[in-house]
Amino acid sequence: MLHLATPTDPHWAAAAVRAMDDLLLDHAHCEKKAASTALNLIFRYATRPAMMVPLARLAREELAHFEVVVEHIRRRGGEFRRLSPSPYAPALLQCVRPQEPLKLLDTLLCCALIEARSCERMQRLAAALRAGEDPALARLYESLLASEARHFDSYVDLARAEAIVDESSLRARLKELAEHEAAVLSAMPAEARMHSSAPQDTT
Ligand SMILES: [Fe+2]
Numbered sequence: 001m002l003h004l005a006t007p008t009d010p011h012w013a014a015a016a017v018r019a020m021d022d023l024l025l026d027h028a029h030c031e032k033k034a035a036s037t038a039l040n041l042i043f044r045y046a047t048r049p050a051m052m053v054p055l056a057r058l059a060r061e062e063l064a065h066f067e068v069v070v071e072h073i074r075r076r077g078g079e080f081r082r083l084s085p086s087p088y089a090p091a092l093l094q095c096v097r098p099q100e101p102l103k104l105l106d107t108l109l110c111c112a113l114i115e116a117r118s119c120e121r122m123q124r125l126a127a128a129l130r131a132g133e134d135p136a137l138a139r140l141y142e143s144l145l146a147s148e149a150r151h152f153d154s155y156v157d158l159a160r161a162e163a164i165v166d167e168s169s170l171r172a173r174l175k176e177l178a179e180h181e182a183a184v185l186s187a188m189p190a191e192a193r194m195h196s197s198a199p200q201d202t203t
């Protein structure tokens with residue numbers, strides 16, 4: 001459904017839940033970055049008016065998610081703070097072709113895949129947290145799933161609506177980029193982040 005090339009290793013969620021405060025901080029930064037990305041696209045592509053309202057809606061939703069995640073960090077006694085940027089999105093975006101309009105197509109499809117991976121990881125977290133000591137966190141991830149899945153669709157729909165390439169070319173490029181995303185993800189360090197790889201040794 002989310003067009004990911006490879007599923008998340010089952011060990012990832014178990015390790016993430018063991019370092020849940022670190023994971024939540026990274027998650028807050030992901031939501032902030034997602035809002036910023038949508039807003040940046042509004043600035044960069046002001047010549048494409050059909051993209052403006054969907055992107056504005058995305059930016060608002062991501063900022064609302066950011067607020068909710070920060071509230072959970074505080075509820076657990078922590079505080080939002082700076083974090084070194086994750087190398088995942090920059091590595092993924094390296095495959096964006098430099099010439100427009102293919103640059104826009106690739107950017108939108110990479111954004112879609114980031115949403116897809118985030119959604120998949122939130123599903124894993126919701127399941128791993130369900131039997132844990134903080135049921136409010138399981139409910140948080142369950143509550144975010146639908147909108148993150150919709151964000152995947154929104155970015156693919158934007159790429160389709162801008163009619164940069166035909167449908168079969170769009171699907172072929174999405175598949176190529178999904179394979180790249182899976183390779184990028186597997187090369188990430190195993191740490192408590194939304195877009196990290198799974199630990200090799202789980203004992
Ligand atoms: Fe979000």
Ligand SMILES: [Fe+2]
Nearest residue numbers: 034115148151
């Ligand atoms: Fe999202």
